[in-house]
Amino acid sequence: MSVSAARPARSSRGLRTLVAALALALAGSLSGCSLVDRLGGPDPVEAENPSAAAAQAAYDSQFTRDGTFQSHIKIDGMDFVYTLWPTKSTPRTNEWYPRGNKFFSFTFQVYDMNRKLRDPFRTKRKAYLGNIKVTSRTITTGGGQTQRPYKLNAEASRITFDPEAVTHPEHGMLITSPKGSFEIRNQKIGPVSEDTRGIELTFVAEVHYERAPGSGRFVAKKIKQTVPIAIFESDTPTKVGKIPINAN
Structure with missing residues (x-):
């Protein structure tokens, strides 16, 4: 018994x-996920038809809830930081609907955590950004075909907001704070199907960072970050305000 x-x-x-x-x-x-790969590793393979459960999860989005998203990916004492925010043309993230365009900006930079913030820049390890790639996929409630309303694949130094970014002849543009940062503004996410309830953006940055300050010896990595964004049901298109092309 x-x-x-x-x-x-x-x-x-x-x-x-x-x-x-x-x-x-x-x-x-x-809350979004991050991943670090050696440079040259395969990009993540995505499911073509995310489940209805994933659509519900998309609502729990830091970007949508707080009006900004920031992640800190730490490797060997280097802190790689992605920061995203909606632009002034579509600032209300709770009014991002399937129809109409939606706009965001983002930055990517790194801090040498082995040094203090006010230490001379020459004592900090340099990090450089080569190619920056962003893919997207929709999460739907109806199980329809996955759409990809935003994509980016370019050499960072050619598209960053700073027209005179400091560059390395082999490894791209300097992104060590406070002397360097990648920034791109007013990126357009296009219209999606009416049953879309979320969009995932996946960022892949190809970086090289110094093993020691001034050593000239570099480590290559791919820094990946997935950012979920909620899309709300509505027959009304997302309202887009007019702003100067360079507004943040």
């Missing part, structure tokens, strides 16, 4: 443990 009574208790404890683990896994998936 005592043996049969103990078995349900262990089963109940096991079930509670499984539910807790699933909850933690779901929570980790909602």
Whole structure:
């Protein structure tokens, strides 16, 4: 009798443990994910038809909730930082609808955490950004075909906001703060299907950073970041305000 009574208790404890683990896994998936690869590794393969559950998860978006997104990816004492925000043409992220264009800007830079913020720049390790690639995919409730309303694939120094970025002859533009930063403005996400409830942007930056300050020896990495953005159901197109082309 005592043996049969103990078995349900262990089963109940096991079930509670499984539910807790699933909850933690779901929570980790909602805020965006980052990944670091060696330069030359394959880009992530995406499912063509994300599930309805993924559409619900898309609503838990830092970008949508806070009106900005920032991630810190730390490697070897270097802090790589992606920052995204909606531009003034479509500033209200809770009014990003399937129809109409939506605009955002983003930056990418790195801090040498082995040095203090006010230390001389010559004592900090330099990091350079070569190619920057951004892909997108929609998350729908109807299970329709995946759309890709935004893409970017370019040499960073050719498209960054600074027309005179400091560059390395082989590795691209300087992105070590405070002397360098990649910035691009007013990027357009085009219209999507009416059943779209989320858009995922995946960023891949090809970087080289110094092993030691002034050493001239570099480590190559791909810095990846996925950013979920919520899209709200509406028959009304996203309202786009007129702003100067260089407005932030």
